[in-house]
Amino acid sequence: MAGKAKPKKHTAKELASKAAAALTNKGGGKSGKADRLGGAAGHAKFKCPVCAQGAPSEKTAVAHWDSKHAKLPFVFADWTDAHAASGGVTTQGAAVKGGKEKTVHELQKTAAGRAELARRQAEKERIANLQF
Numbered sequence: 856m857a858g859k860a861k862p863k864k865h866t867a868k869e870l871a872s873k874a875a876a877a878l879t880n881k882g883g884g885k886s887g888k889a890d891r892l893g894g895a896a897g898h899a900k901f902k903c904p905v906c907a908q909g910a911p912s913e914k915t916a917v918a919h920w921d922s923k924h925a926k927l928p929f930v931f932a933d934w935t936d937a938h939a940a941s942g943g944v945t946t947q948g949a950a951v952k953g954g955k956e957k958t959v960h961e962l963q964k965t966a967a968g969r970a971e972l973a974r975r976q977a978e979k980e981r982i983a984n985l986q987f
């Protein structure tokens with residue numbers, strides 16, 4: 856769906872169902888079950904390299920990419936596997952949304968926050984420099 860200049864509008868219901876789909880692990884089969892046991896609250900396995908939105912599977916990752924970053928090439932290898940990052944088998948707490956997002960002002964107070972701001976800035980520049 857690349858090249859559509861018209862901004863898309865979303866209903867609250869659509870956004871809520873997307874958020875629910877992204878924050879809940881819907882993986883099937885034996886490995887999916889093992890994953891789901893890792894976090895009672897549910898979690899997303901993959902993390903978008905652009906906006907850090909969670910996605911429970913490669914399929915939902917592709918759907919997210921199509922709707923949010925269709926102008927960029929989809930490279931699944933760039934997605935963070937939150938399960939692997941948190942130790943592989945167990946997925947406790949991975950990508951469950953917790954608390955409210957810190958403001959820029961709050962982030963500037965800590966070294967970790969400043970590192971995060973620098974990372975966001977670098978990411979913005981990287982995206983700005985991409986050729987469409």
Ligand SMILES: [Zn+2]
Nearest residue numbers: 903905906923
């Ligand atoms: Zn994204």
